[in-house]
Amino acid sequence: MAEPRERPYSQFNFIVDLGIDGHDPETTLGGFQEVSGLGMEITVAEYRNGSERDNAPRKITGIYKVPDVTLKRGVVGMLELYAWLDEVRNGSQNQLRTVTIQLKSEDHETTAMTWRLAGARPIKYTGPTLSGAGTDIAIEELVLACERIEVL
Secondary structure, eight states: OOOOOSSOOOSSOEEEEOOOTTOOTTSGGGOOSEEEOOOOEEEEEEEOOTTOSSSSOEEEEEEEEOOOEEEEEEOOOOOHHHHHHHHHHTTOSSOOEEEEEEEEOTTSSSEEEEEEEEEEEEEEEEOOOOOTTOOSOOEEEEEEEOSEEEEO
16 A cells, blocks of 8 residues: 555546456456445444433444445456356355455556455446447446445
8 A cells, every 4th residue: 555645646547356366457357447336334323211311312333334336347348247247147156256446546556545345246237328329438337236345
């Protein structure tokens, strides 16, 4: 991890490693254009004894929730993501992966921050919008549900 600094890192230098055996994370398989949804929310339960002098309830830390993470990339014709999605759809219980997202510094060498998504599985795939009159790049979207997000 890089040293803290006063100037924030740019958001456009990142690498996604989908945890697929034998693949280099810097190849087009992990060449995503956008990652969104990285976060975590801790719920709080309110509780107050009936005999307490203060009318305000106590806040008790509850469970945490991890939002779904969305990955977007240009269609490159690689079928590894579809194979993973298909295995999960067909009921395979061995398809949970650890997905790693690294924010890189401007030199593309130093890792500024890393997010690790444990127990990740694809839950939604959206193909590109196709138009004969369009000039945009065909973008596909993969949504991952994960059990835990760790910031390293």
